[in-house]
Amino acid sequence: MSTVAVRPATMAQALTRALRDAMAADDSVHVLGEDVGALGGVFRVTDGLAEEFGEDRCTDTPLAEAGILGTAVGMAMYGLRPVVEMQFDAFAYPAFEQLVSHVSRMRNRTRGAMPLPLTVRVPYGGGIGGVEHHSDSSEAYYMATPGLHVVTPATVADAYGLLRAAIASDDPVVFLEPKRLYWSKDSWNPEDPAPVEPIGRAVVRRSGRSATLITYGPSVAVCMEAAEAARAEGWDLEVVDLRSLVPFDDETVCASVRRTGRAVVVHESGSFGGPGGEIAARVTERCFHHLEAPVLRVAGFDVPYPPPMLERHHLPGVDRILDAVGRLQWEAES
Amino acid sequence: MTVMDQRGAYRPSPPPAWQPRTDPAPLLPDPEPYRVLGTEAAGQADPELLRTLYAHLVRGRRYNTQATALTKQGRLAVYPSSTGQEACEVAAALALKEQDWLFPSYRDTLAVVARGVDPVQALTLLRGDWHTGYDPREHRVAPLCTPLATQLPHAVGLAHAARLKGDDVVALAMVGDGGTSEGDFHEALNFAAVWQAPVVFLVQNNGFAISVPLAKQTAAPSLAHKAVGYGMPGRLVDGNDAAAVHEVLTEAVRHARAGGGPTLVEAITYRVDAHTNADDATRYRENAEVETWREHDPILLLERELTARGLIDEDGMRAAREDAEAMAADLRARMHQDPVLDPMDLFDHVYAEPTPQLREERAQLRAELEAEAEAGPAPRPEGALR
Numbered sequence: 001m002s003t004v005a006v007r008p009a010t011m012a013q014a015l016t017r018a019l020r021d022a023m024a025a026d027d028s029v030h031v032l033g034e035d036v037g038a039l040g041g042v043f044r045v046t047d048g049l050a051e052e053f054g055e056d057r058c059t060d061t062p063l064a065e066a067g068i069l070g071t072a073v074g075m076a077m078y079g080l081r082p083v084v085e086m087q088f089d090a091f092a093y094p095a096f097e098q099l100v101s102h103v104s105r106m107r108n109r110t111r112g113a114m115p116l117p118l119t120v121r122v123p124y125g126g127g128i129g130g131v132e133h134h135s136d137s138s139e140a141y142y143m144a145t146p147g148l149h150v151v152t153p154a155t156v157a158d159a160y161g162l163l164r165a166a167i168a169s170d171d172p173v174v175f176l177e178p179k180r181l182y183w184s185k186d187s188w189n190p191e192d193p194a195p196v197e198p199i200g201r202a203v204v205r206r207s208g209r210s211a212t213l214i215t216y217g218p219s220v221a222v223c224m225e226a227a228e229a230a231r232a233e234g235w236d237l238e239v240v241d242l243r244s245l246v247p248f249d250d251e252t253v254c255a256s257v258r259r260t261g262r263a264v265v266v267h268e269s270g271s272f273g274g275p276g277g278e279i280a281a282r283v284t285e286r287c288f289h290h291l292e293a294p295v296l297r298v299a300g301f302d303v304p305y306p307p308p309m310l311e312r313h314h315l316p317g318v319d320r321i322l323d324a325v326g327r328l329q330w331e332a333e334s
Numbered sequence: 335m336t337v338m339d340q341r342g343a344y345r346p347s348p349p350p351a352w353q354p355r356t357d358p359a360p361l362l363p364d365p366e367p368y369r370v371l372g373t374e375a376a377g378q379a380d381p382e383l384l385r386t387l388y389a390h391l392v393r394g395r396r397y398n399t400q401a402t403a404l405t406k407q408g409r410l411a412v413y414p415s416s417t418g419q420e421a422c423e424v425a426a427a428l429a430l431k432e433q434d435w436l437f438p439s440y441r442d443t444l445a446v447v448a449r450g451v452d453p454v455q456a457l458t459l460l461r462g463d464w465h466t467g468y469d470p471r472e473h474r475v476a477p478l479c480t481p482l483a484t485q486l487p488h489a490v491g492l493a494h495a496a497r498l499k500g501d502d503v504v505a506l507a508m509v510g511d512g513g514t515s516e517g518d519f520h521e522a523l524n525f526a527a528v529w530q531a532p533v534v535f536l537v538q539n540n541g542f543a544i545s546v547p548l549a550k551q552t553a554a555p556s557l558a559h560k561a562v563g564y565g566m567p568g569r570l571v572d573g574n575d576a577a578a579v580h581e582v583l584t585e586a587v588r589h590a591r592a593g594g595g596p597t598l599v600e601a602i603t604y605r606v607d608a609h610t611n612a613d614d615a616t617r618y619r620e621n622a623e624v625e626t627w628r629e630h631d632p633i634l635l636l637e638r639e640l641t642a643r644g645l646i647d648e649d650g651m652r653a654a655r656e657d658a659e660a661m662a663a664d665l666r667a668r669m670h671q672d673p674v675l676d677p678m679d680l681f682d683h684v685y686a687e688p689t690p691q692l693r694e695e696r697a698q699l700r701a702e703l704e705a706e707a708e709a710g711p712a713p714r715p716e717g718a719l720r
């Protein structure tokens with residue numbers, strides 16, 4: 001092994017690097033969106049791309065999300081690989097029509113003749129003190145739309161690997177970027193980034209024997225912290241980072257739950273009709289005889305995303321997770 | 335039925351009864367933005383109106399600098415300043431009658447305050463204690479709208495409904511230059527024209543949508559030209575000339591009130607501050623450009639007119655500044671008090687009657703808070719995450 005420098009990098013930097021490498025490797029990769037040029041995006045993820053690849057490859061579009069995604073559909077139909085940036089979660093909604101009516105089903109309606117290799121990058125989730133419409137967790141809408149891949153990184157290395165994989169994918173990928181992790185740092189080697197993994201594999205971030213926390217994106221770090229705190233209570237928690245919501249890695253998740261016999265699903269979006277319901281059902285269907293307790297959910301409340309001064313009450317935190325872990329003992333008590 | 339034209343392309347032939355609804359010429363905006371200050375037209379302007387506009391401009395500017403200072407002190411999450419655009423804000427509010435409605439975007443706090451909303455309540459969205467701090471019905475001001483252009487169809491619907499009910503109500507909807515690219519802008523203008531709804535659309539063209547200059551936003555000769563395609567008049571006005579904006583808007587409001595239908599007004603102005611305090615404007619524009627616009631400052635323009643015509647003296651100007659200073663001091667003092675928040679508010683206004691699920695979640699949070707209170711003050715500050 002060569003001695004490559006592993007140094008701290010932010011998730012935003014890893015994403016930029018992934019875009020740059022993808023554009024350098026393949027002329028057909030084009031970036032478009034609002035403020036992606038001179039400004040480098042409001043989160044600076046597209047920083048320097050217009051300078052390096054020109055404005056035809058990294059394009060400031062007019063301010064119109066339906067137009068951005070709709071034209072990306074046409075570009076992809078003609079053989080390009082567009083990567084579009086939606087500025088914030090709630091501002092992707094004008095593009096929903098394109099996403100649901102066209103992006104997700106183009107392959108299907110053309111019997112495979114016209115795949116759409118495009119990536120929709122959406123900064124999502126709360127915890128940054130954003131004003132109204134800047135903190136939505138919209139993954140359930142995307143998950144409910146057949147034909148889309150839905151992925152979300154929780155680490156700097158995954159941000160790079162998953163974005164490369166998303167751009168390389170021959171299917172449309174909704175790439176959800178946890179806003180509050182943009183500036184989180186990990187040791188990561190920008191000179192020799194990890195090989196691109198295919199989309200669809202979950203990873204065990206921490207192994208344990210007492211119960212499994214199933215989570216993704218912004219909640220992974222919270223679950224890791226909860227797992228540490230749980231040691232004091234005698235709980236040895238396993239943390240599974242899904243990385244990909246669609247396709248869903250039943251194998252990794254169920255293998256973990258079969259080992260531990262207990263599971264809690266943790267995410268920021270609301271619990272009613274949210275991703276946790278689907279995940280809990282799948283786990284129950286596949287691991288029923290291994291379960292010592294019902295699969296629990298710890299999620300955001302079922303309210304419109306609150307104003308920043310109240311968001312800490314809304315977001316699932318360590319205490320709420322530990323509380324749910326405590327409730328997993330019910331079998332033993334009865 | 336189609337006919338082949340000489341170049342071989344297919345063109346639809348018009349249906350026999352088809353007539354253009356209007357001659358487009360009167361709908362077209364003047365090639366030059368309309369101005370009052372510094373022109374002969376200024377002589378006709380009502381001195382009292384000019385002085386009122388001036389007082390509002392000075393207050394507005396002070397409000398902008400105060401709110402910006404509050405972001406630096408961590409009292410506001412963010413503030414999109416309208417420094418340089420105060421004339422549009424003031425004229426918008428003053429062109430309306432009490433029964434009329436305003437549909438503002440996130441940048442239009444000054445217009446909202448000029449409508450009589452408490453300056454502190456107008457800032458709750460940006461402070462982060464609640465999304466909308468005022469009762470929209472009380473002042474006939476819709477919530478400050480963050481998703482771009484989505485408030486425009488609301489304005490059309492409200493104005494239409496009022497007219498169906500026989501009420502004398504005009505809606506004024508404000509949008510930025512970038513917002514005119516959104517699909518909702520198109521749909522709103524089209525509905526308004528087809529329904530002849532009493533609406534005025536005011537585009538504050540401040541040169542940029544965050545970092546993107548107008549040239550990358552539209553290829554139209556002006557944003558006001560867009561009106562023609564919908565069948566409504568387009569008007570172009572100098573957005574830094576408070577008297578001109580007020581006159582054009584008042585005329586558009588009058589036209590709407592009289593049943594003449596909607597108007598699209600483009601006010602040409604400039605965003606002197608960055609998009610918000612979180613934006614780095616040096617990445618996309620030269621400081622020299624900003625300086626040029628400072629010479630065309632709305633307060634300066636009006637001050638020059640008032641002084642030249644002897645309508646204001648040093649005392650008058652000082653009085654305006656003192657009034658603005660008092661407003662700022664009050665704003666500062668009240669914004670430095672921590673808002674009293676009840677986390678239970680989270681559940682109280684989701685539905686008229688909370689669902690069983692919300693009742694459960696409410697009980698869960700209450701139990702958590704009680705446990706927290708028992709355990710003593712939480713070690714983490716409000717807003718921090720675990």
Ligand SMILES: Cc1ncc(C[n+]2csc(CCOP(=O)(O)OP(=O)(O)O)c2C)c(N)n1
Binds near residue numbers: 480513542544
């Ligand atoms: C639908 C939607 N897309 C993106 C955004 C993010 N955003 C907020 S302000 C802004 C620029 C708006 O520019 P403009 O309409 O010219 O208004 P200005 O801010 O200059 O007043 C953008 C892109 C948004 N608020 N809504």
